[in-house]
Amino acid sequence: MRNRLIYICSPLRGDIEKNIQKAQGYCREAVELWPDVIPIAPHVYCTQFLDDTIPQEREAGMELGIALLDMCDELWVYGINNPSEGMKKEIAYAKEHGIPVKDAADLYRLREQEKNRLEDKELGDALLVLPTHTGAINGVAAFESTTVRISGEVIVELAAELRRNRGHDITVEAEA
Structure with a gap:
Protein backbone atom coordinates (compact mmCIF):
# COMPACT_ATOMS: atom_id res chain seq x y z
CA MET A 1 0.00 0.00 0.00
CA ASP A 120 13.70 -11.77 7.78
CA LYS A 121 12.06 -9.95 10.69
CA GLU A 122 8.40 -9.18 11.12
CA LEU A 123 7.36 -6.22 13.21
CA GLY A 124 6.07 -7.15 16.62
CA ASP A 125 2.76 -6.10 18.10
CA ALA A 126 2.10 -3.52 20.81
CA LEU A 127 0.09 -4.73 23.80
CA LEU A 128 -1.75 -1.98 25.66
CA VAL A 129 -2.91 -2.95 29.14
CA LEU A 130 -5.81 -0.71 30.13
CA PRO A 131 -6.93 -0.76 33.78
CA THR A 132 -10.67 -0.77 34.36
CA HIS A 133 -12.30 0.04 37.73
CA THR A 134 -14.99 -2.56 38.31
CA GLY A 135 -16.24 -1.61 41.74
CA ALA A 136 -15.35 -2.36 45.32
CA ILE A 137 -15.09 -5.57 47.31
CA ASN A 138 -15.25 -5.17 51.11
CA GLY A 139 -14.43 -1.47 50.71
CA VAL A 140 -11.37 -2.12 48.54
CA ALA A 141 -11.42 -0.86 44.95
CA ALA A 142 -11.31 -3.71 42.46
CA PHE A 143 -9.57 -3.29 39.16
CA GLU A 144 -9.39 -5.48 36.11
CA SER A 145 -7.48 -4.88 32.98
CA THR A 146 -8.20 -5.21 29.31
CA THR A 147 -5.36 -5.92 26.92
CA VAL A 148 -5.51 -4.50 23.42
CA ARG A 149 -3.17 -5.87 20.74
CA ILE A 150 -2.13 -3.52 17.90
CA SER A 151 -0.06 -4.90 15.06
CA GLY A 152 3.27 -3.25 14.30
CA GLU A 153 2.16 -2.57 10.72
CA VAL A 154 -0.90 -0.65 11.98
CA ILE A 155 1.30 1.39 14.32
CA VAL A 156 3.58 2.35 11.41
CA GLU A 157 0.54 3.39 9.35
CA LEU A 158 -0.86 5.42 12.26
CA ALA A 159 2.48 7.18 12.75
CA ALA A 160 2.50 8.22 9.09
CA GLU A 161 -1.11 9.43 9.33
CA LEU A 162 -0.34 11.46 12.47
CA ARG A 163 2.65 13.01 10.71
CA ARG A 164 0.45 14.07 7.78
CA ASN A 165 -2.16 15.52 10.16
CA ARG A 166 0.01 17.26 12.74
CA GLY A 167 -1.79 18.63 15.74
CA HIS A 168 -4.89 16.50 15.18
CA ASP A 169 -6.03 13.38 16.97
CA ILE A 170 -6.91 10.24 15.06
CA THR A 171 -9.76 8.02 16.22
CA VAL A 172 -9.35 4.33 15.50
CA GLU A 173 -12.38 2.14 15.97
CA ALA A 174 -11.89 -1.58 16.39
CA GLU A 175 -13.82 -3.88 14.12
CA ALA A 176 -16.33 -6.08 15.90
Missing part, protein backbone atom coordinates in the same frame (compact mmCIF):
# COMPACT_ATOMS: atom_id res chain seq x y z
CA ARG A 2 1.37 3.40 -0.96
CA ASN A 3 1.23 5.49 2.19
CA ARG A 4 4.61 7.21 2.52
CA LEU A 5 4.86 10.67 0.95
CA ILE A 6 8.45 11.32 -0.14
CA TYR A 7 9.63 14.75 -1.22
CA ILE A 8 12.08 14.46 -4.11
CA CYS A 9 14.71 17.19 -3.69
CA SER A 10 16.92 17.77 -6.74
CA PRO A 11 18.21 20.77 -8.71
CA LEU A 12 16.06 22.67 -11.19
CA ARG A 13 18.26 25.59 -12.20
CA GLY A 14 20.82 25.22 -14.98
CA ASP A 15 19.55 22.92 -17.70
CA ILE A 16 15.92 23.12 -16.60
CA GLU A 17 14.53 20.63 -19.11
CA LYS A 18 17.20 18.06 -18.33
CA ASN A 19 16.74 18.55 -14.57
CA ILE A 20 12.97 18.09 -14.89
CA GLN A 21 13.58 14.84 -16.79
CA LYS A 22 15.97 13.69 -14.05
CA ALA A 23 13.37 14.44 -11.37
CA GLN A 24 10.77 12.50 -13.36
CA GLY A 25 13.20 9.58 -13.45
CA TYR A 26 13.79 9.81 -9.69
CA CYS A 27 10.02 9.68 -9.14
CA ARG A 28 9.64 6.71 -11.45
CA GLU A 29 12.45 4.83 -9.69
CA ALA A 30 10.93 5.57 -6.29
CA VAL A 31 7.61 4.11 -7.46
CA GLU A 32 9.28 1.06 -8.98
CA LEU A 33 11.68 0.30 -6.12
CA TRP A 34 9.68 1.20 -3.00
CA PRO A 35 6.12 -0.14 -2.98
CA ASP A 36 4.99 2.17 -0.17
CA VAL A 37 6.26 5.44 -1.70
CA ILE A 38 4.30 8.29 -3.25
CA PRO A 39 6.95 10.65 -4.70
CA ILE A 40 6.33 14.40 -4.60
CA ALA A 41 8.56 16.48 -6.92
CA PRO A 42 7.30 20.07 -7.11
CA HIS A 43 9.58 21.07 -9.96
CA VAL A 44 8.04 18.35 -12.12
CA TYR A 45 4.54 19.61 -11.32
CA CYS A 46 4.93 23.37 -10.76
CA THR A 47 6.95 23.95 -13.93
CA GLN A 48 3.82 22.99 -15.88
CA PHE A 49 2.24 26.33 -14.94
CA LEU A 50 5.06 28.49 -13.49
CA ASP A 51 8.17 29.83 -15.21
CA ASP A 52 11.27 29.36 -13.02
CA THR A 53 13.13 32.07 -14.93
CA ILE A 54 10.67 34.74 -13.67
CA PRO A 55 11.65 35.64 -10.08
CA GLN A 56 8.07 36.03 -8.77
CA GLU A 57 7.02 32.71 -10.31
CA ARG A 58 10.14 30.97 -8.98
CA GLU A 59 9.29 32.28 -5.50
CA ALA A 60 5.71 31.02 -5.87
CA GLY A 61 7.06 27.63 -6.93
CA MET A 62 9.37 27.50 -3.91
CA GLU A 63 6.44 28.41 -1.63
CA LEU A 64 4.29 25.65 -3.14
CA GLY A 65 7.18 23.22 -2.76
CA ILE A 66 7.57 24.02 0.95
CA ALA A 67 3.81 23.55 1.45
CA LEU A 68 4.07 20.12 -0.19
CA LEU A 69 7.21 19.28 1.81
CA ASP A 70 5.30 20.02 5.01
CA MET A 71 2.93 17.13 4.18
CA CYS A 72 5.71 14.64 3.45
CA ASP A 73 7.14 11.91 5.64
CA GLU A 74 10.73 12.27 4.37
CA LEU A 75 12.88 14.38 2.07
CA TRP A 76 15.15 12.47 -0.31
CA VAL A 77 18.06 14.55 -1.61
CA TYR A 78 19.52 13.80 -5.03
CA GLY A 79 22.89 15.55 -5.01
CA ILE A 80 23.30 16.15 -1.29
CA ASN A 81 27.01 16.99 -1.65
CA ASN A 82 26.31 19.87 -4.04
CA PRO A 83 22.81 21.22 -3.35
CA SER A 84 21.41 24.21 -5.24
CA GLU A 85 20.16 27.26 -3.33
CA GLY A 86 16.56 26.01 -3.61
CA MET A 87 17.57 22.58 -2.34
CA LYS A 88 19.37 24.16 0.62
CA LYS A 89 16.14 25.95 1.60
CA GLU A 90 14.16 22.70 1.36
CA ILE A 91 16.74 20.79 3.39
CA ALA A 92 16.85 23.51 6.07
CA TYR A 93 13.04 23.58 6.28
CA ALA A 94 12.85 19.81 6.64
CA LYS A 95 15.45 19.79 9.42
CA GLU A 96 13.72 22.65 11.26
CA HIS A 97 10.38 20.83 11.12
CA GLY A 98 11.53 17.33 12.03
CA ILE A 99 11.16 15.85 8.56
CA PRO A 100 13.88 13.23 8.05
CA VAL A 101 16.42 14.17 5.35
CA LYS A 102 17.92 11.22 3.46
CA ASP A 103 20.74 11.07 0.94
CA ALA A 104 19.10 9.32 -2.02
CA ALA A 105 22.41 7.67 -2.99
CA ASP A 106 22.52 5.99 0.44
CA LEU A 107 18.91 4.86 0.06
CA TYR A 108 19.69 3.08 -3.19
CA ARG A 109 22.82 1.47 -1.72
CA LEU A 110 20.96 0.28 1.37
CA ARG A 111 17.75 -0.76 -0.40
CA GLU A 112 18.60 -4.41 -0.92
CA GLN A 113 20.10 -4.73 2.54
CA GLU A 114 16.99 -3.25 4.13
CA LYS A 115 14.67 -5.33 1.97
CA ASN A 116 16.38 -8.53 3.11
CA ARG A 117 16.35 -7.43 6.75
CA LEU A 118 12.63 -6.61 6.68
CA GLU A 119 11.80 -9.92 5.06
